[in-house]
Amino acid sequence: MTGIKHLWELQTLEEEKLDLERKARTFPEVRELKMLKADIEENQAKIQVMKDELVQIKRNLKQEESGIMLLKEKMEKASTQLYSGEITNAKELETAEKNMEINKEKVEEAEDRALVLMEQAEKAEEQIKQLLKDLDTKKGQFRELNKSYTERKAGLARALEEHEARNKKLVEKIDPQLMQKFFKLCGRFDDKKGVALLENGVCSGCHMSVSFDLLKQSKNKPKELMCDNCGRLLLVE
């Protein structure tokens, strides 16, 4: 029965190995990491767009400000001229005053536009700050998750290596002829299991009661015993 016991262990080991491999394929972290990565990239793209917008706003603001400065200089000059008494002609005086008025309005309009731009810049800066904060949080989450994923992956690789070693040791102990028989049997069943347990007269492979004769034989602890329903090698404990 020792040979069959070893085969049983080998079969159990194989089952555990398949389970480990299945786990390796379905790490939940993989999906989460992918989602986080996509999130981070989206965030980075958004920040870039906002930064470009901010540059444009600041450029426009600068333009408005220099426009205001020019207009004010012009007005100052005109005002000096107007009140210096240089202009005596009534019509010229009227034109100059009108121009002053127009320029004043222009300055006010430009100042209004500049104010709006300043507010826009402030808002954009605030949004960028918030996005950068979110980005930092997400990057931190990614690092944490990646760390635990790497550790789990390494742990699984170690477990698989251990399995491989145990498997090798077991195979060395099993008679090659019995081994061949076992492999052939495994190929015959959907569950790929060539060894079954005989418990309370029932085969764990086909879940059927074995014959009375077989049960009787099993009491004598024979070297090999096969289920007379399914043909699996039976382990009697």
Ligand SMILES: [Zn+2]
């Ligand atoms: Zn059976």
